Amino acid sequence: MASGPVDNVILLVDCYKSCHYKVYPPGTTTLYSYFESRGGKFPYTVFFGLQYILKRWLCGPVVTKAMVQEAKEVIGAVFGRDDVFNEEGWNYLVEHHGGRLPLRIRAVPEGTVVPTKNVLFTVENTDPALPWLTNFFETLLVQTWYPMTVATNSRVFKQILHHYMNMTHDNLETVAFLMHDAGYRGVSSVESAALGGAAHMINFKASDTVAGSSLLRKFYHLQGVAGFSTPSSEHSTVTSWGREHELDAHRHMFQTYSKGDVGCVCDSYDIWKCLEEMWCGELKDLVLERGTRGGCVYLRPDSGDTKEVTLKCLEILEKVYETETNSKGYKVLPSCVRVVQADGVNHKTLWSTLEHLKDHGWSTYNAYFGAGSALLQQVNRDTQKCAFKVSYAEVDGRGVEVYKQPITDPGKNSKRGRLTLQREDDGTYTTIESGKGDPSKDLLVTVFENGEMVKDYTFQEIQQRAEIKPNDMDIIKFLKENEGLI
Template sequence: MNPILNTDSYKLGHFLQYPPGVQAVSTYVTTRGSSVMPEIVFFGLQMFLKAYLAQAVTAADIEEAEEVAHLHGQPFDRQGWTHILTKHGGHMPVRIEALPEGMVVRRGIPLVQVTNTDPACFWLPGHLETALLRAVWYPSTVASSLRHIRRTLMPFLEKSCDDPETLMPTRLSEYGARGATSLEQAGLGGAANLLLFENTDTLAAVLHARRYYGAKMAGFSVPASEHTTMTAWGQEREAQAFAHMVDQFGDYPAYSVVSDSYDIHNAVSELWGKLLQARVRGKPGLLIVRPDSGDPIDTPVQVVAQLAYHFGTRLNGKGFKVLDDKVRVLQADGVSLRDITMILGRLEGMGFSAENISFGVGASQLQKVSRDTFSFTMKSTAIQDGDGRWRDMSRRPVTMHEKLPDLGRRAVIEEEGELTSIRLEELGGRVNHLSPVWENGTLLKDWTFEEVRQRARARHRLYG
């Protein structure tokens, strides 16, 4: 991607629109409004910095951008981009400050602040808006939505499981790669999922966490069948297909077998529960029975009950039934958060622990979000004139009830256990959580995936 053209068309002409004498512009990314999810998880900036902003502009980029701009009907700042190439080696002269990634903050707090470092390039912060906002809103929104799911599920685990904190990261498996619009979206959204949950079949997710946050392995998978590999045996040989899975993968820690190709209840009661039970018990691995079709709430509950009848259960420390350690259930066919809570509620009412079942999510988590989910915005709020003085910049509110982003250059401080935004000039000796992470082509802070993950999972908002 030509870094000059990673923006909106109309921004190519903005270098001609500022008043004379402007030296710098300060702009920041934040969220607006309120919703049932008033907090957001900040995530994704480091991926953008390493993948895109680290790419220096070249002479060929300038030539291409000029041709595209003129054919497209826009002016082009050849002098400005040539200045960046010759004076800065093609690296954009900007300073980027940001909150620690993974931090959970309430709506309205600045997440990222951008200022140019070369007066000749005062237009750069605005030019970067398109790419920078896109880089932040999507992974942050996915992570925030999944944090909401995690917080919704936790009461079920706390009530019925001996070790809810250890179990929680394995309660949700992400299978969204095929439902994503692109490989990059699968990687960005999948990496956001891995902050809150650790089971995934999206290889792009673990590669993004590995490449951009240094995680040797951020997510885990198990050998698993699909309907194609099961129905290839034919209905008359379904038992052989299941037995083959046990033989091939029973020595792995866990393996998953989709079991509803023909009749899920026959498969559980007759095949897994009787014919193949000894074979399953003879292997060290955990069999995960996957009922995909049927009623998304009743069917998995019935499968848990059937497995309990055939394999037996034990009581955990909280008095709830836990399936034999050789079997568990995974429901992964289009379940919503409402479905999951209903399943867990029914199982709880029947005396079963939430640890007996886990769930799969796909495109619903990677696709059913937008920039408007949390009303992400990037606004220029301060401008430096020719005398070096900073002044506020903003439009006038349309109505008296409209709340615009806070003006001026911002800082984020802790105040009475909460993060709050203040003017930079008011910072004094207090710690500014908006700290420099990038300047003039150099990464100043390289977060590890584990650091980001710990903040995203922390229960206290200030630290997570």
């Protein structure tokens, strides 16, 4: 990926971090910190994205004397004084470590689905002369919250679709294609699109955010692409023909991409007329003929009440395209035609739409969905209450358990001592504090040490870990019981 506006890692920081090296207890030689999801909207997190941050910013010689001088000038100007910046400490790092960061980072394998309130990774310095380095990079490392939260958000979408496909269809073969990432234009930056798009691809194979595949190719050993799409029209390609030539616009799209699948947006003017007179009339024979060659037309409503519009689209198509009843007792359109609902889709509207279709005898198999901002942008660090805290220090050769315990918010209490993450015999996860865990059972793996990647995950490994398992929690029940999420 191209360089960003800031390439000096010393400046990838909340600037107040620059003053902290002076205010740890005298004699401090070790600081050990951890990152966790303290709770939040969903009951678990899909851990993902740390490897990108490490490879992108922290691997190899990342600090030079020139960077130290630049940072000295910038930090001095920010504070308006020359006694804040740690010039000596950074120069020591360059001279004694060749610009590599003497840190050890241990993390749960990426793609692991971990219940909240458990440690996800730990960080500690390996050079006793640089204990402040551990928390200096909190700012950058905590940004793992974004890809991790999108991966979690996306997996909940998948669980909802999996739930309804299991109830209303004969198999689950198409689940991985039922939620399309349409969020590229709605995110805050190209990097957000790449990280969020990649996170969604852990769970689904449908995406227009090609930046996600680009990131995975560079940082996660992906061969090819992870997200797939199909030629599809947009409103401009229909409305540029003029209202009186809408039929010609659809026919032209359909004939231009005459093989395989094709998508057509239908609500540029009157969606009901478009479906009834065009796709169920003038264009019907073309649709059926394409079906004999294995192709499908995906008809897309893009406005109105999500659940009512989706149902009405199916009911209009049913009048002309003969449905069958599957083994679960639900109606299925022929394979040549499907509805794609990509307007206003979030967890709540997806659930209500699928429930509405089920109640009216329709299999989830008939409908595909797309999400944009609800998938990639309507999340923040507090969605899963992500936090990075010191839990252990060594001062004058003595180990010290470090913790916070704010009287005003017990939810922000932090963990103490060195931590291990263990999975018990019953499948539950437990974070053992105060160094009392069994190292042989620790799920945390050293992924980074002294400026080098020690463990390098492939995207395929990550996908396999995040797969929905038979013993996954009932996400529908959880969402109903918690804050009216559905």
